[in-house]
Amino acid sequence: MTATATTAAPTATGMRLRLHDIRIDYGGGAVIDGLDLEIAAGEILVLVGKSGCGKSTLLRAIAGLRAPSAGRILADDAPVAGPSADRALVFQDDALLPWRTARRNIELALSLRGIARAQRRATALRWVREIGLEGFADYLPRDLSGGMRQRVQLARSLAGSPRAVLMDEPFGALDTQTRATMQRLLIDTWRAHPTTIVFVTHDLDEALLLGDRIAVIGGGAVRDLVEVPAPRTPLDRAALKAELLEKL
Secondary structure, X not given: OHHHOOOOOOOOOOOOXXXXXXXXXXXXXXXXXXXXXEEOOOOEEEEEOOOOOOHHHHHHHHHOOOOOOEEEEEEOOEEOOOOOOOEEEEOOOOOOOOXXXXXXXXXXXXXXXXXXXXXXXXXXXXXXXXXXXXXXOOOOHHHXXXXXXXXXXXXXXXXXXXXXXXXXXXOOOOOHHHHHHHHHHHHHHHHHOOOEEEEEOOOHHHHHHHOOEEEEEEOOEEEEEEEOOOOOOHHHHHHHHHHHHHHO
């Protein structure tokens, strides 16, 4: 993320994540086997790899939705034993509740935190403004475009002040222009509300735009870790993309 910033990065308030000797079985075999990975508090780590290599499965394990068959996942030195409001998961499908308005979808994360109703409404409306949807707070998801729905999902994920946000190809179904807008919104929102982000994508250009580091997943483990320097020029990006293509 630092590569796209124009001012100093914010103080990290995110969660440190450590994965040690992780094995995850799926379909009669191990999709992840012997994986080790450390994610620093406040960094944006992007996971890339071929389809079926286990990126999404790994993300769900970090979220606490799937227990590893072996190994340990630590969140700030505490074992991950299940889902937590401190680890928010963002899907490609916006997963909004269709009967709740945009504002009330955002309020859901605040409700889970035990925030009082009056404060929930005020905070949700602030997030509506922050994601550029002022005037759409009372719209149902069916009345919003795909990009608008993803804005609401992003706001809902961040409104509860998680210390880690786990994003599973959240912009993959969007058109090119909307995707670029959402990438910029993510950068701007991260700068205003710093947290740890683990981001899964198949798009290497997206990985190079967003990531501080890129983890190449293959053969059940982290095949390589690529540092993304800042600032980065178009020539830097082209060279890194060629390097990543070779590693994949």
